[in-house]
Amino acid sequence: MTVVGVLHPGSMGAAVAAQARCNGAEVLWCPTGRSLATKERAQRYGLTAASGIGELTERADVILSICPPAYAEDVAVEVSAHPFNGIYVDGNAISPASMARVSAIMGRTEASVVDGSVIGSPPSASKSARLYLSGPADAATHVALLFAGTAVQARTLAGGIGRASALKLSYSSYQKASRVLAAVSYALARDYGVEEELLDIARGRATSYLAETAYIPKVAARSWRWGPEMGEVADALREVGLPADLAQASAAVMSRWDDDRDSSLSILKALEHLHRDGEHEPT
The missing domain is CATH 1.10.1040 (N-(1-d-carboxylethyl)-l-norvaline Dehydrogenase; domain 2)
Structure with missing residues (x-):
């Protein structure tokens, strides 16, 4: 079973992560400091609470960062403070230069960094969204396979970090x-x-x-x-x-x-x- 960590499960992040769960992945999230609405959303989508960011980075094979763009680099700093050798997907609406900074921050770890972008409404039974992925080909393909056949239409892009952003x-x-x-x-x-x-x-x-x-x-x-x-x-x-x-x-x-x-x-x-x-x- 692939373990996916989602930071943090807002309306889009939780919905995207839930599609990976539909394909058999376990999805972790960190409830510490999160609002009641976020906790209710995580429960509704069947996400598994981790004791903290340390457990999440230890157990997750893939981490999805889908948050307001102003927080993208802060989230990367938070994750990079812990050992992590999986795939880090920044799926935030940030510029290629900001994405390069996120990649540099995650360079402090052994993670493979994938540039991602979500276009469309939060995926559901009636709506689909596209997830574009660029960066290391093997890592991007691995992430795309997590969503095969779901309401998230994952597509890989050639050209490396910055293309999806x-x-x-x-x-x-x-x-x-x-x-x-x-x-x-x-x-x-x-x-x-x-x-x-x-x-x-x-x-x-x-x-x-x-x-x-x-x-x-x-x-x-x-x-x-x-x-x-x-x-x-x-x-x-x-x-x-x-x-x-x-x-x-x-x-x-x-x-x-x-x-x-x-x-x-x-x-x-x-x-x-x-x-x-x-x-x-x-x-």
């Missing part, structure tokens, strides 16, 4: 920024009383985030995670000489929703909160 941020650069632009556009239209006309225009097109106003509160609730991710997008763009203004601006807009972490706002409240003075906006 670059793919994720290439997608995020459009997906998340366009969600933010849709919210700002709708907020402006509402301020001038033309929101119905804007919706009419948007609905006349085949697809448009502008027509998905019900998603705006979700953007507000997730901006505490999405903002740092857009910061990573900005870093990735700068690294290759591309303009990072839109990504940085999107992070600044999201900072106006910092106090709405994991909230359940109405559309009206989410739009009102965009009028905050932005005192926490990143510089």
